[in-house]
Structures are given as structure tokens and as C-alpha cells.
Amino acid sequence: MTFAFICHHNSFLIYGSLEQPTIKNWTRVTHISVFFGLFLNVAFAASGYITFTGYTQGDLFENYCKNDNLITAGRFLYAITIILTFPIECFVTREVIANLFFGGTLSTIFHVVVTVCIVAAVTGIALAFDCLGIVLELNGVVAAIPLVFIIPTACYLKLSEESWCHWDSIQSFIVLITGILVMIVGFVMAIMFPQGCSHGKEMFYCMPSNSSMYNLTGSVNETVS
Structure with a gap:
């Protein structure tokens, strides 16, 4: 989350x-x-x-069988949504490159070239690997947790003129400690107990031998006599 x-x-x-x-x-x-x-x-x-x-x-699409045409259409629409959303994440990278190497201003040509290069590089890396779950886990505990919980609260405690006994300081301290603990535990769990990747694998109830034994219209049920 x-x-x-x-x-x-x-x-x-x-x-x-x-x-x-x-x-x-x-x-x-x-x-x-x-x-x-x-x-x-x-x-x-x-x-x-x-x-x-x-x-x-984790990905609900993985729960559906490959021969489900409606879900296949849903996967296609979802892919289009991601393709249109992903460039938003590249804007910051492009902004940093523009400020670092081009003085904060990009011409139209360089604007297009830099954007295409960023998207192409990330897309190429993503296509080279089948399971990227570990990347999201590490990105969350190493980058997201500090940005959300640790750095803001640490800055507030450093710059605030309120005493440590003030309620705002106590709240910030609790969030700071929680963030540190979550980051440490999350990092250890991601490295020591990596989650398996089920991408592209059919669920057991999609197999022809099991199709008559399981009913998926409302929920996954036990064996039907």
C-alpha cells in the first residue's frame, strides 16, 4: 500500500x-x-x-485461466492503461536529467530523445526478466518507506521548535521508529524469504483433469461430487 x-x-x-x-x-x-x-x-x-x-x-489476472476470453480482454486493457500511465513516472527522471546536464531546459528534439531513451531502457530491462516482484519489494522498503515515514518525520523532529514531550513530536517519533522497523523487517524478509513467482503458470483448477472438479462461478469450492 x-x-x-x-x-x-x-x-x-x-x-x-x-x-x-x-x-x-x-x-x-x-x-x-x-x-x-x-x-x-x-x-x-x-x-x-x-x-x-x-x-x-497478488495479481488477480493470474487466478483466471488462459482460455477465458473476457479476462484476456481485461489483461489487454490493463496493459494499455499501464502503458499510458508509466510515462508519468519518467517525468521526474527526465526533469533530473534536464537539470543536471542541460541547465534545466530541453529543446523539443532532446525532450523527445530523452523521454524515448528512458522508456526504452526501462522497458528493455523489464522484458529481460520474468519476475520483478523482488524489485518492487526492495523498492518499497529501501525507497518508499524512508520517503514516506522516515525522512519527513526526521526532518520535522530536527527542525521543530516544539519540545520532545509535545504531542506532535511524540507522533513523529512513533512514525519514525515504526518506519525504521518496517524497513529493516521488510528488507530482511525480502532477502531471506523471497516470494516465488507464479507469472504465466496456470492454476491447478485450470487443468483439464481438474476442470470438472472445481466450480469457479462464485468462489473456489471444494471437490464437487
Whole structure:
């Protein structure tokens, strides 16, 4: 959840893209977006678990059989969505490159060239590996957790003029300690107990020999006589 909702690196660019960049408009847009995203996550998670119970995969598409045409269409639409969303993540990288090597300004040609190179490089790496779950795990515990929980609270405690006994300081300290513990535990778990990759593997109930034994219309049930 932390990794999914982290967007600090895009905040300034998105704020500047508002037609009227005010704190009021920014607050409304961010709150509506986050709660809408939370609603969708909960809705899909609950629906997936109700349907597949203990067999629910992290990617719900992996729960469906390859011969399901409707789900195949859903996979295609999802891929299109990701393709259109992914460049947003590249904007920050392009901004850093522009500031570091081009004085903060890119011509139209370099703007296109840099964007294409970033997208092509990341796409090539992604296509070279089948399972990227470990990358997301490490990115979450090494990058997302510090950005969300550790660095902001540490900066607040350093710069705040409130005493350590003040409620705001106590809250920040609790969040800081929690973030450190989550980062350490998450890193150890990701390295010591890596999750297996089921990408592209058919679930057991999709096999022809088991198709008559399992009913998936509402949920994954036990053997049907």
C-alpha cells in the first residue's frame, strides 16, 4: 500500500500542472485521488478474496485461466492503461536529467530523445526478466518507506521548535521508529524469504483433469461430487 500510494517525486510537477495551482485545489485533488484509489484497491482485493479465497494471487489476472476470453480482454486493457500511465513516472527522471546536464531546459528534439531513451531502457530491462516482484519489494522498503515515514518525520523532529514531550513530536517519533522497523523487517524478509513467482503458470483448477472438479462461478469450492 505504501509503495502504491507514494507520489512525492511527482507532487511538484502535478501541482504545477493544475490550472489554478492553489493549496485549496491541491488538497481537494489529492484527497479525492487517494480515497478513490483506496476504494478501488479495497474493492478489487475484497472481490478477489471472496471469489478465490485462499488461492488468491497478488495479481488477480493470474487466478483466471488462459482460455477465458473476457479476462484476456481485461489483461489487454490493463496493459494499455499501464502503458499510458508509466510515462508519468519518467517525468521526474527526465526533469533530473534536464537539470543536471542541460541547465534545466530541453529543446523539443532532446525532450523527445530523452523521454524515448528512458522508456526504452526501462522497458528493455523489464522484458529481460520474468519476475520483478523482488524489485518492487526492495523498492518499497529501501525507497518508499524512508520517503514516506522516515525522512519527513526526521526532518520535522530536527527542525521543530516544539519540545520532545509535545504531542506532535511524540507522533513523529512513533512514525519514525515504526518506519525504521518496517524497513529493516521488510528488507530482511525480502532477502531471506523471497516470494516465488507464479507469472504465466496456470492454476491447478485450470487443468483439464481438474476442470470438472472445481466450480469457479462464485468462489473456489471444494471437490464437487
